Amino acid sequence: DQQVKQNSPSLSVQEGRISILNCDYTNSMFDYFLWYKKYPAEGPTFLISISSIKDKNEDGRFTVFLNKSAKHLSLHIVPSQPGDSAVYFCAARVQTGANNLFFGTGTRLTVIP
């Protein structure tokens, strides 16, 4: 039962343009959402997060949007840089029990110089 879904396994974007990575979820009890970036042979690195009480959070070139009614969130990277090329994971948390994270399957972003 995949509660967090990233339906695009890959995305290619020209350097300087906007990258938009999408994520859908099914569990309405998720209260906190995170984006992680992962390079080969490294663990996931935290990028940005958003609480369910907000609809937007911005940090430099990265902005996360949350649409609770659609159970959809997106990560915008602008402008995209070659160093942004990595696998991006969307994750969500239920604030009960262990507060563990549920991850999507990831989207591989390639930024073309």
Next chain:
Amino acid sequence: ETGVTQSPTHLIKTRGQQVTLRCSSQSGHNTVSWYQQALGQGPQFIFQYYREEENGRGNFPPRFSGLQFPNYSSELNVNALELDDSALYLCASRQGNYGYTFGSGTRLTVV
């Protein structure tokens, strides 16, 4: 402050064997979780320890077990290894409800 460190980085085991993976939490973090990431998948929650007690478990069989020590470091043990156990095993630590920090993982190959 040091991050989350895991050892070993790579490991090859034979089906039926047992394996122990280790994790040192980030300084000040009292909660540690373990995740399994199979090829082409996102990380899946195995279990979590808080102050040396397991306080959450995902959909993994009992042959996956763990420990947390007083210094908050942790071990993941897997008995009777199966080919499908081949994956990247990630440890994550945190203090409170936020700030999940992941280690670089241990790549386990079962042959």
